[in-house]
Amino acid sequence: MTADVTTGPGVESVFARCREEGRAALVCYLPVGFPSVEGSVRAMVAMVEAGADIIEVGIPYTDPVMDGPTVAYAADQALKRGVHVRDVFTATQAVRDAGAPPLVMTYWNLVLRYGVPTFARDLKAAGGAGLITPDLIPDEAADWIGASDETGLDRVFLVAPSSTDQRLAAVTRQCRGFVYAVSHMGVTGARESLGDAAKVIVERTKAVTELPVCVGVGVSGGAQAAEIAAYADGVIVGSALVRCLTEATDEEAGLTALRSLVGELADGVRSGS
Amino acid sequence: MAEPTPDLTPEPLERLGRFGDFGGRFVPEALIPALEELDEARHKAMVDPEFLGELERLHRTYTGRPSIITEVPRFAEHAGGARVILKREDLNHTGSHKINNVLAQALLTKRMGKTRVIAETGAGQHGVATATAAALMGLECVVYMGKVDTERQALNVARMRMLGAEVVAVPTGSATLKDAINEALRDWVANVGHTHYILGTVTGPHPFPEMVRDFHRIIGVEARSQVLDLTGRLPDAVIACVGGGSNAMGIFHRFIDDPDVRLIGVEAGGEGIESGRHAARFASADPGVLHGTFSYLMQDDDGQTLETHSVSAGLDYPSVGPEHSHLRDTGRAEYRYATDDKAMEAFRLLCRTEGIIPALESSHALAGAIEVGRELGPDALLLVNLSGRGDKDMHTAAEWFGLIDGEAVPEGRAEEPRATGDGRTQL
């Protein structure tokens, strides 16, 4: 069962609109619970208002092996301040109400513990678009594939520069919504230069799938967003946005910095092609 | 030693690396090619006479294998008078069983054409073994160690640095073994092209649990025939401590098809189960995913990993190798725990009765043996894996028993323990 483009919970309609506008989509990440649950929800809504097309809502986890210091720090702080898994649904509902589809990015044990079918049902009920699963490969995802087929939620698996062509084909076959291409080998974190690796992995992925391919890990500013938008269907930004909040002196300053960066990135994805 | 050759038929995709429901491969896609490369390399190596010959030569001429067994009658008086035999992995080069796995993985590293190895370490024994193998084979070596562990195992940090390894103290999370593994995994994702991650126990994504077990299997293979030679029969119980579970899988595996031999793993009971400060996964936890594998896991209601506690750094880990979870759920192995107090008591007892200073990890197995011996009585024959020696733990022991210069040895802790008629230890 595939989600209906107009009424389904997924992100397909976003990419259709971006294609019409001849641009790439902007996908913006923040973890729920930093600086507080309410503060993170306000920040996510601010990102939608400033031009983000899709919000990636992270759930803080004690052992985030795919994340670099910036995201890991914010997650750790959020956990210390008492964030719970169920708080993610507050965030997804607010983002959906603000007009953008929220994709939840989560390490697998949190969903496993909640119960895979229950999590899928609750996520859908709270306006969620689907899941991005950095430590779940399709080979281990039978439960989630079943639950997402039942609910129509998107399932975004990752591909990496190290993936063989065989893996690219196998992984993308199980994706719905888009394919998350990791730009280079390593953890999340803003980087000065992405080099050619990102372009190569996008081209290799596009050779085996019709799905949109978005590039994540390492994007820090408008110029980079424009560069990636020239060959990818979407640009995913995380650490650079988190840093707006971790480095801010107070919440208002954080939101101002965030709006300004999202605005710059939104211009970037519009000047790439 | 005619060993059956490993079964090389490919497993169906979603059952890859499973022990019953446990195991699997819950890792970022970026690591999958490296895991597949490793799986292929180890399958080839395990049937390649050149690899097996080189490993055998290293075991014999470098590690000092076969390790001996030692019967410990004075210790056994405190274990209900049962016959107790120790498998002396503490006598291996570098001081623990960890070297068995490390030498094999270092050889694999070279076969895969990689030039750099990384490792996590808790007690420091696996880090020391990895630094040693790296020095021996000319590999670059980085060891990740929780900051708390670098402090309580400072001697091993110095040893690793002496051997030329870079030691990175990890300050995040609980700053113990699990956080060291997180950091090693991050390094591996970034450097997987030329780096092999020498994982130190039977956990992690497939093929690590199976491969590390196979590299430690020699412990049980040797011990089974040594015990048969010495006593003419199989032991009633084989007892080992369980951190990630490598020394236990190593000694258990050869006995799995001996139905009359009880396999008993001893976890870290820390300050007691009620205190919440322990690492007795089987006494309190539900299955979940951590570090690439589905196994019993100490987690809160949200699935966040809980902090663990043990006096012994090598057992201070919230998850456990998936094959142990399977052995436990099928009932083939049983698991109990020893508290810090019991383990320290057993530590002191072996020192005083046999002149052998065990690692704190292994002291948990000894505490288990005291308990099992008292349950089974004088006719029982127990085989205990003495996984390591206690030199690294002198600082902890000195503080625990008040042996630091100028401090008085507390009353009751200084005297030689005496066995009483009913088999109970009097301290």
Ligand SMILES: Cc1ncc(COP(=O)(O)O)c(C=O)c1O
């Ligand atoms: C001497 C010794 N025994 C046991 C362990 C626990 O590991 P495992 O359960 O994998 O044998 C360690 C780990 O550091 C160790 O150093």
